[in-house]
Amino acid sequence: MTDPNITTANSTHKAWLIEHDPHVDTSWINRCIFGGEYIIALCGDSPVGFIRYSWFWGKIPYMDMVYVVPEQRGRGIGRKMFRHWEMLMLAKGGDVLMTSSVVDELEPQAWHRSNGFHEQGRISFGSFQPQSEVFFIKDLSC
Structure with a gap:
């Protein structure tokens, strides 16, 4: 397997996120997609993990959830998504x-x-x- 592409999730990922992020309801998933608050790992076109985040007090980046599909765990995907998110938060002034x-x-x-x-x-x-x-x-x- 090649390294996953790490990017911001969009509406094409919604069904997969609904299936793999059961801790929140669909309206929250929609809000996070619209707000750019999902980082997603893709192998080809297939999602294999995500980070969902929000803003504590509207100012502090808060990582709500990190998830990697079980068959892809232990390959550094979570860490790669985290590093991507960390750089994104630094760029946003965090x-x-x-x-x-x-x-x-x-x-x-x-x-x-x-x-x-x-x-x-x-x-x-x-x-x-x-x-x-x-x-x-x-x-x-x-």
């Missing part, structure tokens, strides 16, 4: 990045740390999410 994971998700936390993020604290959301959420920051100003 000097800090933010992300999070549930406290018991050790593999995602290790991935965030391996990409330069540092834990900054935890928040409990009560009955909405019984486990605490661990927040991570990456300072791009260094």
